[in-house]
Amino acid sequence: RVRVGRADPSVTGNAGMVAVTELLDRLDVIGLLDAATGPIKQRDRGFGPGELLVGMAAAQLAGHDFLVGLDRHRADVAAQALTPVPGLASTTAAGLAKRFTDQQWRATESGLAKVSERMLALLPAERAAALCEGATIDLDTTDVEVYGRKKDGIAYNHQGQRVGRPHVASWAETETVLAADLDCGLDDPRATAEDLLQRALAGLPRRIRRERVRLRADAGYFAGQLARAAHKAGIGFAIGAKRVTTMWRALAGIAETDWRAAIDMPDAQVAVSTYAPADWPPNTRLLIRRVRLTVDQVSPDARSRRRRTLHPDQRALPLAELAHADAIYAYSFIATNLDTSTPDKAAAVEHWYRHRTSVENIFRDSKHGAALRHLPSGNKQVNTAWMWGALLAASIAGWLHQLTGTILGDDLVAGHGVRDGKA
Numbered sequence: 001r002v003r004v005g006r007a008d009p010s011v012t013g014n015a016g017m018v019a020v021t022e023l024l025d026r027l028d029v030i031g032l033l034d035a036a037t038g039p040i041k042q043r044d045r046g047f048g049p050g051e052l053l054v055g056m057a058a059a060q061l062a063g064h065d066f067l068v069g070l071d072r073h074r075a076d077v078a079a080q081a082l083t084p085v086p087g088l089a090s091t092t093a094a095g096l097a098k099r100f101t102d103q104q105w106r107a108t109e110s111g112l113a114k115v116s117e118r119m120l121a122l123l124p125a126e127r128a129a130a131l132c133e134g135a136t137i138d139l140d141t142t143d144v145e146v147y148g149r150k151k152d153g154i155a156y157n158h159q160g161q162r163v164g165r166p167h168v169a170s171w172a173e174t175e176t177v178l179a180a181d182l183d184c185g186l187d188d189p190r191a192t193a194e195d196l197l198q199r200a201l202a203g204l205p206r207r208i209r210r211e212r213v214r215l216r217a218d219a220g221y222f223a224g225q226l227a228r229a230a231h232k233a234g235i236g237f238a239i240g241a242k243r244v245t246t247m248w249r250a251l252a253g254i255a256e257t258d259w260r261a262a263i264d265m266p267d268a269q270v271a272v273s274t275y276a277p278a279d280w281p282p283n284t285r286l287l288i289r290r291v292r293l294t295v296d297q298v299s300p301d302a303r304s305r306r307r308r309t310l311h312p313d314q315r316a317l318p319l320a321e322l323a324h325a326d327a328i329y330a331y332s333f334i335a336t337n338l339d340t341s342t343p344d345k346a347a348a349v350e351h352w353y354r355h356r357t358s359v360e361n362i363f364r365d366s367k368h369g370a371a372l373r374h375l376p377s378g379n380k381q382v383n384t385a386w387m388w389g390a391l392l393a394a395s396i397a398g399w400l401h402q403l404t405g406t407i408l409g410d411d412l413v414a415g416h417g418v419r420d421g422k423a
Contacts, residue, residue, distance in 0.1 A: 012078035014062045021084040023400050027118050029111075029392075030054050030084070036111030040099040047088060049104065050111070052096045055085035056389025057396065060370035067094060067376045067386075094377060097385035105384060106199070109179045112395065113203040116176065119399050120205050127402070134212030136172035136352075137200045137235075138359035139221060141165050141189050142367075146375050153380035157185035164375045166366075166387050167192065169200035172216070172358045175365075176398040177391045178203035182384045193221050194229040201233060210234060214338070216356040222335070224279035231281040231337060238353040241277075241286065241333035248312060250275035250286050251331065259290070260343035263351035267292040270350045272340045280335060287334040289350055295323040306330060365394040 024030065033050030040049050047055070059073040062083075067090040073079060080086040120128050143163040146154055157163050163185040169178045179199035181192060197215065204213065215230050219240035230237035241247055250273040262268035268291045276284035299307050300319050307315060309330035314322060322328060334353055340346040366372040372390035375383040 009077040012076055012082070014076065014079045015082065017058065017062065017079060017082040017084075019400065020058065020061060020396060021082060023396065023403070024054060024084045026122065026403075027115050027399065029115050032114040032118070033108060033111035036114065037100075037104045037107040040096060040104065047085070047092065047096060049096070049100070049108075051085045051088065052093055052385060053108070053388050053392055055083075055088035056093060056385060057370070057392040058083050058085060059088075060389055061393050061396070065371045065374055065376075067382075069371075093385070094379070094382050097382040098379060100381055100385065105388075108388060109199055109203050112177065112392075113205070115395075115399070116171070116174075116203070117205050119174075119402060120207065122403060128207075131173055132205070132207045133209060134214065135204055135208045137178065137197065137204075137213065137215050138170045138172050138356050139168070139189070139193055139196060139200075139215070139217040140170075140356075140359040140363070141167045141183070141220070142360075142363040142372075143185065144367075144372060144375050148378055151375065151378045151383075153182065153184050153383065154375070155184035155186040161185065164383060164387075165189075166363075166372065166391070167196060168359065168362065168391065169196050169203075170359045170362050171200075171204065172355070174398045174402055175358055175362055176395040177362065180387065180391055182380065182387050190221055190223045190226065193217070193223075193226045197226065197229055197233070201235070214238070214352075216353055218356065219333075224277060227280045227284065227335065227337075231283075236336070236338045238287070238334050238336040238338060238349065238356075241335045243308070243331065243333065246275070246277070247286070247331075247333045250333075251288060251311075254288065260347055262289060263347050265291070265351075265354070270343075270347050272346050277335065281337055283337045284335055285337070285340050287336055287340055287346060287350055287353075289332045289334070290329040291332075293328045293330055295319060295328060298322060298328065362391070362394045362398075365397055366390040369397065370394060 030050035033053060034048045037049040059070045062073050064073055070088055070090040070093055074087060074089060143157055143165055145161045145163050154162055154164050165183040165185055165187060167181045167183050167189050171178050179196050211234060214236040217239045219242050221239055222242050227237055227239060253273060254271045258271045259269040262270050268289060271288050273286040273288060275286045314325060314328060336349060338349045340349055370390035370393035372387060376386060377383050
């Protein structure tokens with residue numbers, strides 16, 4: 001029997017919040033964020049900066065999409081007994097967010113670094129040692145479309161969408177956030193990538209061996225400035241290269257016998273060219289991957305993403321002529337200073353670089369598990385707080401996965417969800 005009646009305030013659909021609250025207490029997330037950012041008010045009363053960001057994260061994890069969701073979360077009597085920051089209203093949250101300075105947003109990253117240190121200290125010794133052997137920093141951006149004409153810090157992107165653009169550096173092995181900025185649709189991530197990298201390096205636990213830290217970034221970051229910054233910091237890098245004329249010229253120097261099978265990718269091969277862009281570190285090499293396609297895998301639209309990966313000579317052909325080609329290949333280029341001296345090492349670097357999409361898991365979790373699919377305010381400071389709430393929610397999932405997952409040797413093999421065990 002199903003009976004419809006008055007809502008029972010002693011029941012909540014967000015009982016899982018108790019696990020989030022316990023995790024945040026164990027890691028002292030609020031205290032560490034408060035200590036790092038410092039006060040945002042003259043009087044020491046009410047909510048602090050750590051409670052603001054954690055409160056926003058909790059409301060988003062409870063399924064609320066906009067600032068008013070804080071009020072709905074507040075009205076859930078049973079959930080308020082479980083949530084890490086009870087009583088936070090939307091108007092209070094917006095007012096507090098507007099008090100943040102740019103320096104305090106940067107200090108938030110220092111607080112998260114302390115949380116990562118604490119998480120590492122709570123891990124089993126074998127898992128902690130495996131994480132400390134090295135780390136991968138992923139850089140990427142994601143666009144968040146908005147519709148308000150007067151929103152601060154928003155601009156049209158090249159697709160004609162009015163967007164804010166979170167620019168994020170993540171720790172790939174834990175899928176947690178190290179550093180982030182909220183840019184607009186006009187901002188080129190290459191302009192601030194060097195600064196973001198330095199902040200991400202500062203956010204890694206001190207126990208991690210610096211000489212084993214590596215950077216991954218897609219072709220949107222193809223610039224010598226970022227490569228030189230990584231080289232100066234003493235870390236390895238692999239950065240996607242744009243398919244410009246010099247890349248095709250380098251491809252022409254690869255013999256057919258130079259290609260070797262890629263790892264875990266059917267019909268894919270890898271080769272290495274000694275070509276390096278002029279302003280890049282001298283030990284840079286060009287790693288090239290080609291994937292054999294059938295004609296039905298190629299779109300007739302010249303603007304399609306896959307068609308743009310073809311060699312220019314094949315890209316210009318209509319499908320009827322392309323079908324008669326001996327082979328159709330899609331090409332990708334990666335500029336790297338990592339060891340590619342043997343075919344096996346080159347294939348291993350390409351396989352590792354291919355997993356740079358782990359940062360997209362953070363974006364997916366932040367947008368669909370939290371609420372980064374919106375920037376709900378006309379004020380950039382409030383939207384920055386909302387962004388950090390969403391990124392913090394994704395990091396909470398990462399910390400929880402590390403601390404509760406099943407460990408086999410050095411590997412985390414199962415947890416409480418479906419994506420490699422991660423919710």
